Amino acid sequence: MTTHGKKGLRRRFAAAYPSWFYLPAAVIFGVLFLFPTFASLFFSLTRWTLFQYSFIGLANFRQFFSEPFLVWGLVNTLIYAVVTSGSKVVLGMLLGILLTSNVMARGLLRAVVFFPVLVSTIGVGITFTMLMHPTNGLINDVIAAFGLKGPAWLTDPRFALLSVAFVDVWKGVGLATVIYIAGIVSIPAEYYEAAKMDGANALQRFWNVTLPLARPATVTVIILSLIGGLRSFDLIWAMTKGGPGFTTDVVASVIYKQYQAGFYGLSTTGNVVLFVLVAAIVVPLSFVLNRKEVEA
Amino acid sequence: MTARKLRYYATGILSLAIAFVVFVVPFLFIVVNALKDKPEASRLHFTWPTETHFWDNLAAVVQARDYMLITAFVNSIVLTVVAVAGLVVFGAMVGFVLQRRPSRWNGLINFMVLAGLIMPPAVVPTIWLLQWLGLFKTLSGLILIEIAYSLSFSVLLFRAFIATIPRELDEAAILEGAGPFTLFFRIVLPLLKPVAVTVIVVQSVAIFNDFTNPLYYLPGAKNATVQLTLFNFQSMFNTSYNLLFMNILIITIPPLIMFLFFNRQIVEGMTAGAVKG
Numbered sequence: 362m363t364t365h366g367k368k369g370l371r372r373r374f375a376a377a378y379p380s381w382f383y384l385p386a387a388v389i390f391g392v393l394f395l396f397p398t399f400a401s402l403f404f405s406l407t408r409w410t411l412f413q414y415s416f417i418g419l420a421n422f423r424q425f426f427s428e429p430f431l432v433w434g435l436v437n438t439l440i441y442a443v444v445t446s447g448s449k450v451v452l453g454m455l456l457g458i459l460l461t462s463n464v465m466a467r468g469l470l471r472a473v474v475f476f477p478v479l480v481s482t483i484g485v486g487i488t489f490t491m492l493m494h495p496t497n498g499l500i501n502d503v504i505a506a507f508g509l510k511g512p513a514w515l516t517d518p519r520f521a522l523l524s525v526a527f528v529d530v531w532k533g534v535g536l537a538t539v540i541y542i543a544g545i546v547s548i549p550a551e552y553y554e555a556a557k558m559d560g561a562n563a564l565q566r567f568w569n570v571t572l573p574l575a576r577p578a579t580v581t582v583i584i585l586s587l588i589g590g591l592r593s594f595d596l597i598w599a600m601t602k603g604g605p606g607f608t609t610d611v612v613a614s615v616i617y618k619q620y621q622a623g624f625y626g627l628s629t630t631g632n633v634v635l636f637v638l639v640a641a642i643v644v645p646l647s648f649v650l651n652r653k654e655v656e657a
Numbered sequence: 658m659t660a661r662k663l664r665y666y667a668t669g670i671l672s673l674a675i676a677f678v679v680f681v682v683p684f685l686f687i688v689v690n691a692l693k694d695k696p697e698a699s700r701l702h703f704t705w706p707t708e709t710h711f712w713d714n715l716a717a718v719v720q721a722r723d724y725m726l727i728t729a730f731v732n733s734i735v736l737t738v739v740a741v742a743g744l745v746v747f748g749a750m751v752g753f754v755l756q757r758r759p760s761r762w763n764g765l766i767n768f769m770v771l772a773g774l775i776m777p778p779a780v781v782p783t784i785w786l787l788q789w790l791g792l793f794k795t796l797s798g799l800i801l802i803e804i805a806y807s808l809s810f811s812v813l814l815f816r817a818f819i820a821t822i823p824r825e826l827d828e829a830a831i832l833e834g835a836g837p838f839t840l841f842f843r844i845v846l847p848l849l850k851p852v853a854v855t856v857i858v859v860q861s862v863a864i865f866n867d868f869t870n871p872l873y874y875l876p877g878a879k880n881a882t883v884q885l886t887l888f889n890f891q892s893m894f895n896t897s898y899n900l901l902f903m904n905i906l907i908i909t910i911p912p913l914i915m916f917l918f919f920n921r922q923i924v925e926g927m928t929a930g931a932v933k934g
Contacts, residue, residue: 373831374828374831375758376836376837377757377827377831377835377836377837377840378753378754378757378758378837379754379837380754382750382751382753382754382837382841383750383751383754383766385743385746385747385750386747386748386750386751386808386812389743389747389801389804389805389808390769390773390805390808392786392805393783393786393801393802393805394773394778394805394806395769396782396786397778397779397782397783397785397786398776398778398779398782400779400782400785400786401779401781401782404781404782404785409781411781411784411785411788459672463665464668464669464672465665465666465668465669465670465672465673466669466673469673470672470673470676472916472920473676473677473680473681474676474680475920475924476680476913476916477680478927479862479866479912479913479915479916479923480866480909480912481866481868481883481884481887481905481908481909481912482866482868483868483884483887483888483891484687484887484905484908484909485683487887487891487901487905488683488686488687488902488905489683491686491690491701491898492683492686494701497700497701497702498701499682499686499701499702499703502702502703531679531680536927539924539927539928540927540928542928543928588775591777592777594869595868595869598868599868599888599891613777616780617780617872617873620780620781620873625781625785628780628781629779629780629781629782632777632779632780632781632782633779635777636776636777636779639775639776639777640775640776643775644775
């Protein structure tokens with residue numbers, strides 16, 4: 362042993378956490394995620410067959426923001442993300458409050474609400490396509506039992522996007538709920554006792570204790586479901602394939618359609634638009650939401 | 658007191674009834690229709706089958722397209738097991754060094770981890786790259802893709818857990834002469850069992866259920882995964898709803914088993930990963 366003394370020991374401590382531990386992860390992530398991301402910035406400016414490309418400047422982007430069926434995708438993505446995210450916040454919070462209260466069969470209820478999160482999205486999509494069938498579907502059967510006529514959920518352009526969003530909420534609200542449960546459980550009971558002592562009723566306790574103190578959970582649910590909503594593809598593809606017309610097309614389904622059609626440059630442009638969209642919405646939002654929390 | 662009791666039972670029963678209709682009925686709908694014969698299932702009614710055809714339907718689904726479902730199950734299981742193994746080992750290695758050794762690279766690495774969590778992958782350039790590497794339409798390619806896309810989540814969970822393991826343990830081992838390899842694989846990794854279980858169950862459900870990545874990176878009949886097979890059956894069985902529902906039922910069983918055994922870890926993992934993300 363030549364490395365006696367303090368210096369040698371410190372070197373040994375540093376050597377215990379070698380940089381090469383990063384290597385396998387860095388290679389896989391760098392090659393298969395980062396490199397294609399940077400490459401997409403270039404290929405979005407080209408007409409591309411995978412074997413050769415010609416540089417066409419911003420023409421793809423111009424097309425993306427002028428062709429109606431591509432613009433639809435952009436607008437629908439925003440609507441879909443906001444609707445699903447907002448619903449998950451409201452319903453997740455209500456379910457979180459219910460499932461942390463002294464309710465009957467609490468464990469069973471939690472399990473039932475959470476289970477759809479783990480089920481195949483394609484399976485859920487197919488099942489709800491059947492349940493939403495305009496004439497044979499169970500949902501419209503129930504509506505008919507009340508003497509009313511239910512709409513053609515997935516084939517009527519006015520309802521299609523919201524119907525898919527509903528299924529997304531059905532499948533995802535369990536995750537929002539468990540995040541809220543974790544948040545609400547961590548609120549110290551003294552706050553509620555103090556509020557009760559001051560004569561606050563249930564609504565006031567919710568407004569002044571639960572809502573502000575469950576804020577980290579709210580931030581998490583908003584951010585998480587916005588990311589998921591903006592990137593959403595598989596449920597829409599399993600239920601409507603973007604139809605009727607382009608009324609349920611989102612950016613992610615446009616990317617797939619352009620890829621299938623062989624417009625690789627345009628498809629990649631869609632990808633760049635999507636990650637600019639995600640970054641432009643999620644990064645500032647998480648910054649603002651997290652900062653306010655510190656001030657409060 | 659009795660009024661309170663009454664309210665307890667009223668809200669309890671009401672909640673259970675609503676939860677049953679909203680969350681349980683769709684699953685029962687899958688089950689009853691998976692048991693029916695073709696004409697009865699085509700009516701899409703929520704009724705108990707007049708005659709149960711469990712075995713017939715099961716056999717028909719399994720044999721369809723030359724035992725496609727068996728191939729798909731084998732592919733999906735290989736994909737899930739290998740990708741999750743990679744995620745655990747590589748994610749833990751990164752989480753370990755990232756947590757233990759502060760360096761000026763940490764800021765960049767944390768940024769990369771967040772980027773991996775938020776950013777949608779660039780699809781066509783990835784296909785182009787995979788073709789160039791000879792990995793397009795191969796299971797190995799898809800395994801590497803799944804690892805790349807889920808590494809961030811795995812790193813976050815491991816890093817958070819490693820922060821709870823006292824550094825003195827490392828120091829003792831180093832003084833005993835343990836090298837980095839021994840320290841990590843012999844001493845630290847076994848202690849990570851609880852968080853490793855969480856990563857394993859959460860990621861295996863996610864990768865088993867993944868549809869988009871196999872759709873892009875593993876097209877072709879002989880490569881099918883269970884989700885792709887189900888999606889293709891949708892158009893193939895569009896008159897045999899009984900078989901379609903049987904297929905859904907079959908591929909719901911693995912996540913159901915995971916849920917029954919690892920409910921707590923799944924919920925913990927998803928909330929922890931979420932809160933840190």
